[in-house]
Amino acid sequence: LAKTTQPISMDSYEGQEVNITCSHNNIATNDYITWYQQFPSQGPRFIIQGYKTKVTNEVASLFIPADRKSSTLSLPRVSLSDTAVYYCLVGDMEGNFNKFYFGSGTKLNVKP
Amino acid sequence: NAGVTQTPKFQVLKTGQSMTLQCAQDMNHEYMSWYRQDPGMGLRLIHYSVGAGITDQGEVPNGYNVSRSTTEDFPLRLLSAAPSQTSVYFCASRPDRGLVYGYTFGSGTRLTVV
Numbered sequence: 001l002a003k004t005t006q007p008i009s010m011d012s013y014e015g016q017e018v019n020i021t022c023s024h025n026n027i028a029t030n031d032y033i034t035w036y037q038q039f040p041s042q043g044p045r046f047i048i049q050g051y052k053t054k055v056t057n058e059v060a061s062l063f064i065p066a067d068r069k070s071s072t073l074s075l076p077r078v079s080l081s082d083t084a085v086y087y088c089l090v091g092d093m094e095g096n097f098n099k100f101y102f103g104s105g106t107k108l109n110v111k112p
Numbered sequence: 113n114a115g116v117t118q119t120p121k122f123q124v125l126k127t128g129q130s131m132t133l134q135c136a137q138d139m140n141h142e143y144m145s146w147y148r149q150d151p152g153m154g155l156r157l158i159h160y161s162v163g164a165g166i167t168d169q170g171e172v173p174n175g176y177n178v179s180r181s182t183t184e185d186f187p188l189r190l191l192s193a194a195p196s197q198t199s200v201y202f203c204a205s206r207p208d209r210g211l212v213y214g215y216t217f218g219s220g221t222r223l224t225v226v
Binding site for chain 2: 034036041042043044045046049087101102103104105
């Protein structure tokens with residue numbers, strides 16, 4: 001299973017765009033990339049998932065380069081309520097795909 | 113309300129006691145997992161299940177048992193509680209090959225072992 005590496009923490013200000021990059025050098029052909037958000041005292045919440053190129057939903061965008069060895073979660077115009085821990089997960093959707101492992105995540109602190 | 117329900121929300125155990133953390137989902141999800149989260153840390157996978165009657169170990173299975181007799185329920189049993197098992201426990205479920213849905217997590221059980 002591919003291991004992921006993320007920055008431990010990031011600071012931003014309200015209204016800015018935030019980009020959180022995740023490294024996954026050993027990603028396998030069948031692996032998908034999934035991002036979760038976790039607020040204190042709550043379970044993680046699914047944000048976005050992708051395989052290659054770009055995926056966008058109402059919350060975020062996910063950019064995946066051609067070699068897929070990294071991915072970037074982009075949060076447009078963050079607010080104070082986006083302060084949370086963001087996890088990048090890599091896993092395949094067949095066979096062992098239920099074995100998604102969470103790392104330590106990136107703690108995003110949005111300041112006024 | 114549809115979702116993942118965990119009970120209890122809080123529990124204090126004495127070392128050596130056993131207990132079962134309950135997890136139920138009403139979304140007809142095939143896949144369910146148990147994670148633990150220690151203070152300031154990420155989540156670690158304890159056990160998971162890909163369907164009724166099928167379970168397997170994750171990263172940190174020692175000291176825990178699971179069973180999956182129905183699609184809805186996935187209880188986690190602590191056999192003999194130890195202080196090292198003090199943690200927040202999250203149960204999660206996801207649909208079969210849900211490419212765009214990911215996991216739905218419960219609100220967690222905060223366990224303290226003294």
